[in-house]
Amino acid sequence: MSRIKDFLGLIRPINTVGVVIAVILGSLISGGFDFYISIICIISAFTAAAGGMVENDIVDLEIDKINAPERAIPSGRVPKNHAIIFMIILFAISQSIIFFTNWLSIFIITTGNILIVLYSLKLKKLGFIGNLIVGITTGYCFLLGGASFAGGASIINLTRFPVYITAPSLIRVIFPSVSAFLMNVGREITKGIDDLKGDKEKGIKTLAVVLGPKKSRYFAISFYVATIIFSVVPYLLGYFTIIYLLIAILGVDTLLGYSIYSLLKDYSSKNAHKIKKIVMFGFYIGFFAFLLGIPFF
Known part of the structure; x- marks a missing residue:
């Protein structure tokens, strides 16, 4: 066992x-x-x-x-x-x-x-x-x-068992994919600040190792800012409802805004460790924003 x-x-x-x-x-x-x-x-x-x-x-x-x-x-x-x-x-x-x-x-x-x-x-x-x-x-x-x-x-002609909750749209899923990419790259850079000592020992050339935590934080911040700006696009293009936008702004964007402010004030390993957890929490809130913001039938 x-x-x-x-x-x-x-x-x-x-x-x-x-x-x-x-x-x-x-x-x-x-x-x-x-x-x-x-x-x-x-x-x-x-x-x-x-x-x-x-x-x-x-x-x-x-x-x-x-x-x-x-x-x-x-x-x-x-x-x-x-x-x-x-x-x-x-x-x-x-x-x-x-x-x-x-x-x-x-x-x-x-x-x-x-x-x-x-x-x-x-x-x-x-x-x-x-x-x-x-x-x-x-x-x-x-x-x-x-x-x-x-x-x-499917390329093999077998019976499908689909359950529809709204009209199928492959384009709609691109938005959470892009948001996930932007937010996670920012989080990984922040994680590099947190793991600075260990990454140096392992020979991992993170931005924090190469540029130092002070400069590398700006790269993390830029991805968080890009995530916030992009968050309004799915609503403006009509692929998600106002429910999505409210959860995204009040939940995800607020947490990212705090993370940006905190990193500008303190780029220590201890604070980076806290920020990466906050960003991950925001990531999961984003799950619900996209799910609840689907324009159902």
Whole structure:
């Protein structure tokens, strides 16, 4: 039983469940839910994210032996070769089952899996490029959900079981995807300020490492400002109702505004740690803003 618990710990269940929620929301925002394609996309996204978590622990093994020896792989509770096999199985499930869906979903998962693998192997150490990859893959979760419902029929002619809550629209799901990208890139830069000491030891060239926390905070702030400006676009273009706009402004934008003000005053690691949590809370409020702001039938 403890062995199972160790393997489950490798996939970071809380993080991977967040991926599942994003895909479901993407599907609902695009118009509904398909009990065939949407569920396959959820499983594919979950196993892709889980594979990425395991890969990250494998790549960071030598560092974790020093900084986090209690983790499953460095402690020996999960042998490295077993972790590698587990990772391969997860990515294999993700990539194989997606071929039972449509071409757009296949494209999103395939490119997403490539980015996830490259992120842990190389891109994470490139700092800002790694931040962009995190933002892209986060936005991909919503796009995948939208593609599962409004992205066309499956390439294998099997019966679909769609439930409609509004008229299907793939364009509608682009808005939460862009918002997720902007907000998460800003959060990743803020996280770099928080993790400055550890990232220096790991050789990760975050903006905080390269430019220092004082200058790097302005990059984070610029993405938060862009998120606030973009938040009115879905309403102005008529894709979401006034309910969305009110929640976005009073919930998400207010928290981002506070985060900007706080970072301008204090760019310490301690404050950055607080801000990244606030931004994540705003991210989840954004979920509900988009969901409740759908123009239902």
